[in-house]
Amino acid sequence: MWGVLQKRPLHRIIVDERERPSGVPDELRSLGAFIEFRVLDVADYVVGSYAVERKSVRDFVSSLYSGRLFDQAHRMGEAYGTSMLVVEGDLWEELRRVRNSRSLWGALISSVLDFGLNMFFTPDGKQTAQFLFTLGKGGRHTKGSGGPPIVVRKPRSQDLKRLQLSVLSSLPGIGPQMAGQLLGYFGSLRKVFSASMTEIAVGAGLGRSRALAVTKLLDSRYKASRTVIPQASLSQE
Template sequence: MVRIYVDEREKSSGVPEILRGLGVTVIYRRLDVGDYIVSDRTAIERKTADDFIKSLIDGRLFDQCRRLSDVYEKPVLLIEGSLRRALSNSSIRRNAVIGALTTLIVDLDVHVLFTYNAKESAFAIKSIAEKEQRSGRSYVVLHKKPKLSSLREWQLYILQSLPYVGPKVAQRLLETFGSVYRVFTATVPELAKIEGLGEKKAGEVVRIIRAPYTPEKERRSQARSIIDYLLKNEENTSSSQ
């Protein structure tokens, strides 16, 4: 039986009910990240084409996808509906949208999927869930703060909040380094030796641990600057043609 955790704010979309009609067990929760959690490593953010354009303009898109990418190894952005129609009702240009999608795919490692309507979205979500859960990744991690009673449980939980670090990798890290502190001070080459990480993933873990904190207002400003850059680049391209 396929089981999917669904953000309760998705009820009005009609997708969860279609999933139920397809035999999927739908469990509603107030999710902090993503709209559909299908496995410990894969979460899906669903947006209508109109909402995609709006979130691109106001900066929410990059913020949401960055958080999705930080928490889940296989983040998916599902865009439902006609982008062509959504663009016709917006001031943003096609090249800016292409630039934004490129940024999501190349820089944030977000998989982008397009569907025509809610029914197609439900079929796509179910297909992803089936593939993930048949491959042995049937348990779903909501990444919410649990009730922990022992020091060991807290240590494992803290490490599992990092990207690419599930229960097994967290245990290997503690067995290798001996403490959470030692893991946090490890170098990329040291972390890369851990089975399940490798150099690229280790580099991302170290980047997150050592990066200075950016307040929410500043993050939105940075996202907004990306939009401005894409729009300006599009204008320059158009004027040169």
């Protein structure tokens, strides 16, 4: 009798404070999830041992070109066992506005194969919430219930080449292809970081604007801000 009346346990999902206005947390609550807001230094949602970043399709395309996505993928992979990206919106409509779709697809392929980022696409916030809730329940791609989720991903082998590309891809305007171009010309990370703006712009062929952004970042003095508590242990709570 008690087994019939007893409520099913709520699925706990940790949500970054900046996601409050998105409407996704409200949708998750309506599905029966227990929402806990925190300030997260990486990812927008923590579902069990999974880190999930949510992006609008426009922000997704922009972050691919700027190289910002690769830095986020690397940091999520370091903090959690599995990192995921949910892209919200109409990707095909956004692709019509892109001038060079080939470079976009190259960056997309690299983010999956080189950085081990699992990607999912949803049309709107409601479906994003459905995805997160199903993930929290231990969703599977096969029929049946119970058991842990099955995630097929590339083993996180931290080889030297991948780490070198990851470091350079975190710089403004530098994607995997440009990172490879820099390493091919200079030969090492130390030589890249020691190069002048002219060497980066002309020698490596990055152009003045990209070279200026890179050297400005490298030369700018660090200004300390308030410390954010690491979140690596969230998935173990």
